[in-house]
Amino acid sequence: MAMTPEELQILQRIETQLTTMPFYVVEYVRSKKRAGLSPDTLLQYLYRYQHFFQWLQREGLAQSSDLASIPYTLLAEMKKHDMELYIEYLREETIPYEKETTKKRGDAVVNLSIHALKSLFNYLTKETETEDGESYFYRNVMSKIVLHTKKETASRRAQKISSVILNEQEIHEFLHFVEHEYEAMLTSGISKQRFSRDKERDLAILSLFLGSGIRLGETARILTKKVNLKKQLIDIKRKGAKEDTVGVMDQAIGHLKSYLSIRESRYKASNEVPFLFVTLYGGAARPLSRRSIENLVNKYTAAFAQGEGMSPHKLRHSFAADFIRNGGNIVLLRDQLGHSNIETTSLYTNLSNKDNQQVLNRMEKNRTKQLDIRSESPN
Template identity: 85%
Template sequence: MAMTPEELQVLQRIETQLTTMPFYVVEYIRSKKRAGLSANTLLQYLYRYQHFFKWLLREGLTDAADAASIPYSVLEKLRKQDIELYIEYLQEESIHYEQETTKKRGKDVVNLSVHALKSLFNYLTKETENEEGESYFYRNVMSKIVLHTKKETASRRAQKISSVILNDQEIHEFLHFVEFEYEELLESAIAKQRFKRDKERDLAILSLFLGSGIRLAETAGMLTKKVNLKKKLIDIKRKGAKEDTVNIMDQAIEHLKAYLSIREARYKGAKDVPFLFVTLYGGTARPLSRRAIENLVGKYTAAFAQGEGISPHKLRHSFAADFIRNGGNIVLLRDQLGHSNIETTSLYTNLSSKDQEQVLTRMGTNRSKKNMQIEEDC
């Protein structure tokens, strides 16, 4: 499948970063790219390695002139205490921003750095091969570093999800709001004009999230020729560049039909753009970026809620919760969402405390009826 401009930009950034990396990091990136690890993940890992190597140089743990010159023997000789000091540095370092504000790294960012290093060290000690057919080295200090993550029950994690998703009634009301009420909130003529131009496109995007449960990246990377309106199917590229076919709800199909009927007329040059969702830039159609899709979802949901907007991922959660609520089973939902682990999908079986209360109420009512029947029989 064709790559979006964003995906091409990420690949270019990876190549730029690799020019400053040691050869064994270059080998690692090439290997993981072939294995299907996402380009976004690899780029984030490269940023972590860059920071780690700079720390090694600054702390005098290597005599190398720069990061690219650091031999893997330095990594082999690192002690557990060295890594623990680096993690403490990650936690305590002040991050400076253009607005002259500073803050500490969040726990998730620190954990990402540790995961990145664990992956690299695992590769160097298990998957590499020198001229003698041996791994570059065998002493893996990162295997001694344990991440202590806060454990939660599936029910507790599900409650966190359910607090920021739309229920079945809200899904209907939200799409109705965008289609028939949102325009009335706009004050400027330019804003109204732009909304009218993009209305069918934006409704198709919102309806697609809520009618299929696909991810943000999958939406941005969708190709027009991969949409089968008659069979109500779309072909998409999942994580790890896996090809998949996804079913779509009728309402989303209708919104897609409406968008496709005006796509080429309203967005000049759209016929030559393979990606389904486009915008106008400099008077010419361009693929709609993930950031733009994320922004439009936030804009409409914030207006609907008269407060803070939600992300495309929460619309995906909304679809999943509604799927289970309407009798869908967990295996079907796993396939629909493209999860590789059914434990992730199982969160949605615990989503609504209101649903649980209703089940308990029905149980109580049924038991009461049975007790009354027993008393009458006696």
């Protein structure tokens, strides 16, 4: 399958990082790449390994002069206490931030480092093989490190999400705003020219998020030849390089048709440019990057809300909540969103609190009525 310029750049960065890594990390990356682990994840893991190996050197645990020379026997001998010290260091280390300030890592980044190390140690102790057919080593110290995550009920998580998504009416109003009202807010001629050029494309992107629930990365990788307007289906590439087909709502199909009718003439996008969503750069069509898609979603949602914008992921949440509100079941939604775990999908069953609130209102009304009856009755 064709790769976007961003994906090619990520692969180049991976290869650059591998030149400084020990051979067993190179083997790990090659193996996981074949198994379908996304390049994004592999690159982030490599950054985590680099940080970990550099810490080993600073602490005097690794005597090697360069990272590539750190032997796997050192990892085999690591003590639980050493790993706990490293995790503590991850949480406490101050790192550069904006305007010459510093900050500490959030839990998500710390947990990413732990996941990365767990994955590497699992590979080295279970999937590697020496000439004798044995794994490189068997003592997995990372198996003793437990991830402690904050516990939240599904209802609580749903409430946090529902506060930053569009409801059914707002979805309609938002798309109408972009199509008919947004241009009037623009003050410069250049802004109006760009909007006029990109209107059909941008509407197709926004409508597709809200009419199918696909992810940002999946949207950026859509190939024109994989769009079936008649059957209202699009073949996409899910996480882990899994091929899938997703259904699309009528309104999104209509916006896609409008975009495709001007795609070649307006962006000079011939058949040699396989990706569906493109931009005009240097007089030629280029695939629209994930960052560009993210920025345009933020731009339009911020203008609509007259405040803070939203991410493509929030539009995905909006679609999922609307799917459930309209009677869709959790299994169908799981397949539509491409979730591998139905527990993730079950979150959306708690997003609509109308029935729950109606019950509470009735309870309140009945309790008040009982108080009124008691107050009116003679002593």
